[in-house]
Amino acid sequence: ETGVTQTPRHLVMGMTNKKSLKCEQHLGHNAMYWYKQSAKKPLELMFVYSLEERVENNSVPSRFSPECPNSSHLFLHLHTLQPEDSALYLCASSQGPGDTSTNEKLFFGSGTQLSVL
Amino acid sequence: QKEVEQDPGPLSVPEGAIVSLNCTYSNSAFQYFMWYRQYSRKGPELLMYTYSSGNKEDGRFTAQVDKSSKYISLFIRDSQPSDSATYLCAMTATYSGGGADGLTFGKGTHLIIQP
Numbered sequence: 001e002t003g004v005t006q007t008p009r010h011l012v013m014g015m016t017n018k019k020s021l022k023c024e025q026h027l028g029h030n031a032m033y034w035y036k037q038s039a040k041k042p043l044e045l046m047f048v049y050s051l052e053e054r055v056e057n058n059s060v061p062s063r064f065s066p067e068c069p070n071s072s073h074l075f076l077h078l079h080t081l082q083p084e085d086s087a088l089y090l091c092a093s094s095q096g097p098g099d100t101s102t103n104e105k106l107f108f109g110s111g112t113q114l115s116v117l
Numbered sequence: 118q119k120e121v122e123q124d125p126g127p128l129s130v131p132e133g134a135i136v137s138l139n140c141t142y143s144n145s146a147f148q149y150f151m152w153y154r155q156y157s158r159k160g161p162e163l164l165m166y167t168y169s170s171g172n173k174e175d176g177r178f179t180a181q182v183d184k185s186s187k188y189i190s191l192f193i194r195d196s197q198p199s200d201s202a203t204y205l206c207a208m209t210a211t212y213s214g215g216g217a218d219g220l221t222f223g224k225g226t227h228l229i230i231q232p
Contacts, residue, residue, distance in 0.1 A: 004160070006160075040125065040224065041224060042121065042205075042221070042222040042223060042224050042225075043161075043205070043207075043222040045220070090160050090161075092160070105151075105163050105166060106153075106161075106163065106220070107162075107163070108153075108160030108161050108162065109160050110158065110159050110160050111159075111160050113158075
């Protein structure tokens, strides 16, 4: 398998549930990201990991908890979500540290469409 | 004022037409400009990447940056139904060294090419 793979593709959960989103990249990249995409809004960066270290956390509520066990895998753990958290959650990867133009080029997965009831 | 403005559309044009998609921005520090294409139920994919002002051409696609006007454009020639998608502009000021954590996206323009 190539590229960036996200599972599950769709997820429906109640506000009291705990679930996890999974992302795997097969590109040999060193940086991974979680983005949130809501209707009529720009992509919102949630978390950035570079060489498995979290380098950015954009004031995301604590009900979202990321985990990056290695440079190929990224998880987003969800608990006690709110209906307004319903959105498409996108994982992305990029080359990572260095000073080449490839660093800023993101490769996205197909996303997990999350519905919170 | 939002950092990046992009008309969400939808923009509907007949097959074969030239399409012009645009973004304006307010941060004069932006130097790297990208266009992503997103098909329904898919993640965005990088389409064009340009640095500073000028034009870049790739097949039927041309990206244009006018930093003096803080305005970027994507032109699609001989548009095809398969070009129907949402097009997102993105931009950043500098290489962070840690990846694209500084990208600012527009909302995306939904483009429909009518057969």
